[in-house]
Amino acid sequence: MDADSDSDGSHISATPPRDPLPPPRLPPQPPPKPPTSYKSTASTKRSSHLDIIFKLKKPSSSKHDKIEPVPEPEPKVKPIQQPDLPSPVGNFPFQIRRPSDQPHPISIGRSLETLPAGFFSTRRASFSKICKPSLNFEPETLPEITAEPKINGSDGPGSTKTCNKKLPNLIRGDVPLPPVKLQKRSEEGNFVRLNFNGYKRKFTAKGKKMNSYSYKSKYFKRSKRRVKSEVDTGSLCDEEGLVSEIKLQSKAEKPSRCESVEAAISAVRNEVSDENLVRLLKALYGYDLFRDGQLEAIKMILAGKSTMLVLPTGAGKSLCYQIPAVVLPGITLVVSPLVALMIDQLKQLPRMIQGGLLSSSQGPEEAAETLRMVQEGSIKVLFVSPERFLNADFLSIFSTLTSVSLVVVDEAHCVSEWASLLRAKLNVECILAMTATATTTTLQSIMSALEISSTNLIQKSQVRDNLRLSVSLSSNRMKDMLKLMKSSPFLGAQSIIVYCKFQSYHSGMLARDRSRIQELFCANKIRVVVATVAFGMGIDKRDVGAVIHYSLPESLEEYVQEIGRGGRDGRLSYCHLFFDDVTYYKLRSLMHSDGVDEFAVNKFLCQVFADDTSSHRKVCSLVKESASRKFDMKEEVMLTLLTHLELGETQYLHLLPQLNVTCTLNFHKTSPMLLADKDTAVAAILKKSEIKQGQYVFDIPTVANSIGVAPGDLSNHLQNLKAKGEITYELKDPAYCYKIVKVPSDFCSLTELLTRWLLDIENCKVWKLDAMYSSAVFVVDTCEKTHDCNVAQQTTCLQERILDYFKGDNNLDVLDKMGQNSPFLRADIKVFLQSNSNVKFTPRAIARIMHGIGSPAYPSSTWSRTHFWGRYIQIDFKVVMNAAKAELMNFVGKDAP
Numbered sequence: 001m002d003a004d005s006d007s008d009g010s011h012i013s014a015t016p017p018r019d020p021l022p023p024p025r026l027p028p029q030p031p032p033k034p035p036t037s038y039k040s041t042a043s044t045k046r047s048s049h050l051d052i053i054f055k056l057k058k059p060s061s062s063k064h065d066k067i068e069p070v071p072e073p074e075p076k077v078k079p080i081q082q083p084d085l086p087s088p089v090g091n092f093p094f095q096i097r098r099p100s101d102q103p104h105p106i107s108i109g110r111s112l113e114t115l116p117a118g119f120f121s122t123r124r125a126s127f128s129k130i131c132k133p134s135l136n137f138e139p140e141t142l143p144e145i146t147a148e149p150k151i152n153g154s155d156g157p158g159s160t161k162t163c164n165k166k167l168p169n170l171i172r173g174d175v176p177l178p179p180v181k182l183q184k185r186s187e188e189g190n191f192v193r194l195n196f197n198g199y200k201r202k203f204t205a206k207g208k209k210m211n212s213y214s215y216k217s218k219y220f221k222r223s224k225r226r227v228k229s230e231v232d233t234g235s236l237c238d239e240e241g242l243v244s245e246i247k248l249q250s251k252a253e254k255p256s257r258c259e260s261v262e263a264a265i266s267a268v269r270n271e272v273s274d275e276n277l278v279r280l281l282k283a284l285y286g287y288d289l290f291r292d293g294q295l296e297a298i299k300m301i302l303a304g305k306s307t308m309l310v311l312p313t314g315a316g317k318s319l320c321y322q323i324p325a326v327v328l329p330g331i332t333l334v335v336s337p338l339v340a341l342m343i344d345q346l347k348q349l350p351r352m353i354q355g356g357l358l359s360s361s362q363g364p365e366e367a368a369e370t371l372r373m374v375q376e377g378s379i380k381v382l383f384v385s386p387e388r389f390l391n392a393d394f395l396s397i398f399s400t401l402t403s404v405s406l407v408v409v410d411e412a413h414c415v416s417e418w419a420s421l422l423r424a425k426l427n428v429e430c431i432l433a434m435t436a437t438a439t440t441t442t443l444q445s446i447m448s449a450l451e452i453s454s455t456n457l458i459q460k461s462q463v464r465d466n467l468r469l470s471v472s473l474s475s476n477r478m479k480d481m482l483k484l485m486k487s488s489p490f491l492g493a494q495s496i497i498v499y500c501k502f503q504s505y506h507s508g509m510l511a512r513d514r515s516r517i518q519e520l521f522c523a524n525k526i527r528v529v530v531a532t533v534a535f536g537m538g539i540d541k542r543d544v545g546a547v548i549h550y551s552l553p554e555s556l557e558e559y560v561q562e563i564g565r566g567g568r569d570g571r572l573s574y575c576h577l578f579f580d581d582v583t584y585y586k587l588r589s590l591m592h593s594d595g596v597d598e599f600a601v602n603k604f605l606c607q608v609f610a611d612d613t614s615s616h617r618k619v620c621s622l623v624k625e626s627a628s629r630k631f632d633m634k635e636e637v638m639l640t641l642l643t644h645l646e647l648g649e650t651q652y653l654h655l656l657p658q659l660n661v662t663c664t665l666n667f668h669k670t671s672p673m674l675l676a677d678k679d680t681a682v683a684a685i686l687k688k689s690e691i692k693q694g695q696y697v698f699d700i701p702t703v704a705n706s707i708g709v710a711p712g713d714l715s716n717h718l719q720n721l722k723a724k725g726e727i728t729y730e731l732k733d734p735a736y737c738y739k740i741v742k743v744p745s746d747f748c749s750l751t752e753l754l755t756r757w758l759l760d761i762e763n764c765k766v767w768k769l770d771a772m773y774s775s776a777v778f779v780v781d782t783c784e785k786t787h788d789c790n791v792a793q794q795t796t797c798l799q800e801r802i803l804d805y806f807k808g809d810n811n812l813d814v815l816d817k818m819g820q821n822s823p824f825l826r827a828d829i830k831v832f833l834q835s836n837s838n839v840k841f842t843p844r845a846i847a848r849i850m851h852g853i854g855s856p857a858y859p860s861s862t863w864s865r866t867h868f869w870g871r872y873i874q875i876d877f878k879v880v881m882n883a884a885k886a887e888l889m890n891f892v893g894k895d896a897p
């Protein structure tokens with residue numbers, strides 16, 4: 001694909017540059033039908049606008065809670081027929097599955113739930129006026145927006161260190177918990193009984209390691225080490241936790257606290273009463289009262305009932321599995337979609353709960369050590385990344401050696417699809433699914449996948465009552481934001497997070513710098529942090545007094561997550577959202593950046609299965625960068641497809657760890673031929689290499705396959721040869737590696753299924769953005785109508801809207817502000833095609849250019865030079881795609897259908 005042509009000569013346009021006026025509003029389009037589950041069999045027809053020019057082909061066979069009361073200050077050519085297809089997955093768990101692709105933690109995490117019919121009625125609204133909430137916009141001193149530490153670090157009333165940041169070790173927990181005594185327990189039946197391989201197991205104590213001697217001495221040793229290192233680094237910022245506890249070094253205090261924890265655990269094991277649970281809460285965390293929903297959830301779990309827990313962000317969900325984890329006899333497995341989140345949760349475990357982590361991003365030694373500790377019984381809470389459960393070694397440990405008391409599915413809306421596999425494989429009886437943001441439909445699908453009874457749903461409001469919400473439409477956001485921050489109550493806020501969308505605002509920062517800023521923010525040495533969505537996900541800074549959205553979030557789920565960073569201490573926190581049409585248009589275009597055409601999916605499948613041989617032991621690879629360009633697909637999208645091929649209804653392949661597959665090698669000591677005589681790997685390298693400038697260049701999987709070893713083993717062997725001074729080598733070309741399990745019998749159907757699935761995801765993302773935008777418009781409009789534009793009013797208004805959204809309320813009006821036509825569109829596309837007649841385009845590629853979105857084969861570095869780049873950002877993407885399809889047909893001399 002010649003997508004790199006320098007200039008397209010498209011300075012000649014059918015039209016002069018135009019003012020970016022909003023297009024005339026047309027009647028609403030029928031809404032997209034968001035995905036339900038790719039395993040279900042319901043189907044819908046859709047018009048095929050993706051299939052121009054190319055024919056599908058087969059590969060060549062050759063190859064909260066109770067708020068603590070705080071005084072409130074104030075307020076192809078041949079169109080492909082679409083057969084009936086299974087409808088897509090209920091959420092999009094796969095993009096996030098590989099920890100090496102640390103993605104956008106929120107947007108990827110959001111589910112693709114079925115939206116009820118009638119959900120899409122369009123509501124007209126005015127966008128012209130700015131509605132200012134009645135916050136006092138008094139010009140006072142400018143708040144500090146800085147990444148520099150405050151000199152003296154004095155931070156006012158909230159200067160307590162409040163971020164539960166602890167040592168980044170992967171095995172946590174200082175004190176073994178008391179053994180489970182096999183004693184009379186009135187609620188014995190309440191505890192989870194595991195049924196492994198058909199045998200009911202009784203709880204057993206993990207015996208000797210739990211004696212009180214090792215418990216104390218280990219505690220002291222670790223405490224001393226920790227105190228030293230943490231005080232040295234000055235990295236502590238924990239309110240109830242570390243700072244105070246570390247100073248405590250009076251040896252007498254430690255055992256007494258541990259003993260009280262032990263006693264409290266034993267009391268709960270004897271009787272699961274409110275009183276005993278509060279005592280345990282106090283002993284473990286120092287809190288006096290449970291927050292709304294916590295006690296109910298803990299009791300439900302201790303009664304062995306699988307539970308769905310929906311609590312707002314920051315309401316204290318973690319505690320709902322941590323307390324059962326210390327009470328229940330076996331291990332608690334916590335499955336979370338993001339490795340970064342798991343690491344943070346591990347760090348935040350109370351010191352007396354021993355934790356560990358298993359993820360595919362770990363080295364083999366690290367994972368083996370964790371598994372050893374699991375087998376020993378010295379880990380109580382184990383964080384596991386989803387793919388680990390597909391690992392046979394892991395499963396065998398849990399089905400033979402270790403008793404699992406509880407499985408926690410965190411961010412359940414992201415991993416629900418996968419979680420049903422877990423149920424089948426582990427035969428665990430008690431599951432706790434947790435989420436902060438899920439619509440009713442999503443909840444239903446999670447609960448049915450996890451077999452959670454509808455009576456075991458604990459759901460509190462999506463937004464905590466201590467968050468004061470306000471919204472304004474702004475044509476000059478920077479000015480308005482500075483004004484807002486100079487006015488009460490934002491001026492008085494201790495810590496502020498400003499969320500913005502586009503990189504230009506927070507710049508690509510080194511991870512080290514980012515974590516330094518996070519530390520300073522946690523320590524109240526930076527007052528305002530301007531951040532992207534990722535910031536704050538893992539940190540638990542309790543005293544964030546204000547959250548400002550400088551850009552429109554991509555969904556209400558994202559919005560709710562982000563405002564949930566505020567007021568985690570139960571105090572009032574002020575959350576203001578600025579929105580504007582330009583950002584909305586930009587985001588709406590970006591929602592189409594992951595979309596792929598049927599043709600591309602088919603080409604991709606052909607390549608994936610091109611290497612099929614009868615041997616299923618052969619390792620295949622797909623070099624990420626070149627494949628991405630070849631298929632015009634983002635790497636994440638390719639991984640999503642590969643994961644679907646692994647985890648979908650039919651398993652077509654088995655994914656292996658990613659590798660750098662191209663090896664360039666030089667021989668140094670022994671001559672290649674002599675070495676090859678005694679080393680089969682070297683012999684294979686000589687056979688399979690190309691010699692380029694005296695160097696041997698070969699593909700690692702190809703050589704490994706030829707001698708019947710795993711690519712990893714070949715890499716190890718090369719390392720050994722290097723250590724002996726025989727060779728030097730370099731590896732490049734990161735690639736997805738996999739083994740083919742089954743070659744699809746019908747490539748066309750599979751192509752259509754996958755394309756439809758991706759299209760549903762795309763439509764759903766668009767719908768969510770529209771719902772977010774409409775909610776902002778709704779709040780501003782309502783204020784105008786009632787002339788009651790104050791924070792209290794806006795809070796209620798937005799809360800209701802959020803509630804409706806998450807309830808899946810059919811009456812929720814979702815506004816589609818995109819233009820549905822433009823008189824110049826076809827003419828411009830024609831000129832564009834004429835001036836780039838040497839380049840092959842798909843309708844989608846043209847629409848992306850017209851929307852100003854770069855893609856792997858048509859990068860913005862090249863295509864942003866065109867006169868048409870981003871010109872039709874205000875016209876619905878599909879309208880542009882259809883116009884492009886029609887013009888492409890004309891261009892190749894055919895009429896549009």
Ligand SMILES: Nc1ncnc2c1ncn2[C@@H]1O[C@H](COP(=O)(O)OP(=O)(O)OP(=O)(O)O)[C@@H](O)[C@H]1O
Nearest residue numbers: 287289290291313314315316317318319436540568
């Ligand atoms: N009963 C309680 N009393 C006081 N503080 C509590 C209580 N329960 C939890 N917290 C605190 O509230 C904060 C938020 O808790 P946690 O991180 O578990 O929330 P979450 O619901 O998991 O939030 P997120 O969805 O952001 O992960 C933590 O600092 C926690 O210690």
